[in-house]
Amino acid sequence: MRVAIVGAGIVGLNAAHALLDKGHQVTLVEPGNNSQRPTDGNAGWIAHTDIMPLASPKAWRNLPRWIMDPLGPLTIRPAYLPALAPWLARFVLASSPGRIKSSIAAIRAINEQALPAWKERLSALGLEGHLREKGILSVWRDRNHFLSAEDVIARQKSFGIPAEVLDPRELAELEPALRSVEAGVLYPDACHVSDPAILAADLLRLALERGAVRVDGKALAVQPQGDAVHIHTDGAVANVVADRVLISAGIWSRALAGQLGDNIPLDTERGYNATYAKGAFGLNRPIMFEGEGFVASPLDTGDRVGGAVEFAGTQAPPNHERTSAMITRLKRFLPHLDEKQPAKRWMGFRPSIPDSLPVIGQARRDRRIVYAFGHGHYGLTQAAITSRLVAELMEDRPASLDMNPFSAQRF
Structure with a gap:
């Protein structure tokens, strides 16, 4: 055809x-x-171990704190709120326990086949060298917040997803550059790519x-x-x-x-990132900073911090004060980072559906x-x-x- x-x-x-x-x-x-x-411009993760939709208890727990900070992990530009209202209404509907359960089942079904499909594709094309199988790490600043995530971790394990809970000493051995974390979970089967572009x-x-x-x-x-x-x-x-x-x-x-x-x-979660020189973060693998709204990825072409969700449509100009705020929060965990060194800043349009x-x-x-x-x-x-x-x-x-x-x- x-x-x-x-x-x-x-x-x-x-x-x-x-x-x-x-x-x-x-x-x-x-x-x-x-x-x-x-x-x-994404983080380069093949995050097939994820199972939770955005409309989840974790998001609702953090939403009041995030929404009060105009430069925080999630914001809605006031002028865009009327256009976003139908999407938000469906997001609320997708947050019911029954809908969350259905979304988890569907996410798990497609993600379970995601990495094998990638390996098959990369092998067929001779592109296996793009895959970095070092695992992905989730970390928490506050152990109490980690404890509130235990039900999600237990559900992941029930699906057969390996998840290794780490204490601060084990985290320090795994990622010596990392500071100010009280708990972590290593997903050894998750991976990332050399550079998505x-x-x-x-x-x-x-x-x-x-x-x-x-x-x-x-x-x-x-x-x-x-x-x-x-x-x-x-x-x-x-x-x-x-x-x-x-x-x-x-x-x-x-x-x-x-x-x-x-x-x-369909609407866009505008995402922001900054990419520093390779090795600037001193990390060995990608890290999700739970509750902070951003991730860090050591790509072959540079170290990238990215994330944040901004609802503002496709026409509004980027607000890279959001990028600067994200870098400031990253320094809590990587105090050695020199944020004044040159970094490439980017904003892109994630295509997002409420469920x-x-x-x-x-x-x-x-x-x-x-x-x-x-x-x-x-x-x-x-x-x-x-x-x-x-x-x-x-x-x-x-x-x-x-x-x-x-x-x-x-x-």
Whole structure:
């Protein structure tokens, strides 16, 4: 089949390879200046051990403290509140015990297959060297806050996820540079990649070498017409014709899905980060600073601190005072860090859905059009398994897992 993929981020690129594996002709439609896509600036984690949705007791526990701090881990710009109200209403609904239980089951189902799918993809392409299997560490400043997370850790263990509880002495042995922590949990099976942008560049290069074609332009409309689907773009190639279409353009997927009859509660959690010289943090593995709203990643290209959630849409300019505040909080844990050294600052648009489950499924008006977007904080983690599901949907094969929780029509 002729398959066109709208969006050449980490999900779209994995889908391209899954479809090339099956012998299909692949065209990638992507604007050339999309510098704020999360593919290029995320923390680089394959966090398949995570099971909790954003709408969880942990988030609600921290929300009052976060929301009172305009530079804290979560903020909503007042001018954007009316536009965000429908998303917030669905977030509240997703926070009920029954909905949380359902979201956990769906997150676990897809994340359980995430790392094996990545290893299969990287091995097939000769890209195994991108994987860093050093585990991921969660740490708490306050032991009482750690104790309140014990139910989540117990649930992870019940799913067969290895989780090693560490005391301050063990943490010091594992991460000598780390200070001001009273408890930690090591997830030895979690891992990260060399650098998400470099991995994506390699996936694109190899897709083109395998015969995929890239069209430089923004998709303005996706229209089924007779025996084909047409993608209208603002680029030099104004019309791309395909037998099947995948929409995987992150936050920019919402408008296209709306044209096809699917009103998706998709918004952007704007994320911020700063990347310092390699070794600046002195860390051996990625760290989640629980309750602080940020993470640190020792990437091959530099040490990155990132996180924070800001709801302000796609048009408001970045507020890098948020980045500075995050760096200040990081120094509580890494007091040796010289925050005055040069660092590259970035802000990008995580595509977020209130129940923390991506949309993976067929469009309401035409089954030839498939969606794969809204992965939120799990875009890199779930990209490879998502690509397998996309190929199964496009070829009308049985799915590798229950697709109902991810349907676009669940709303």
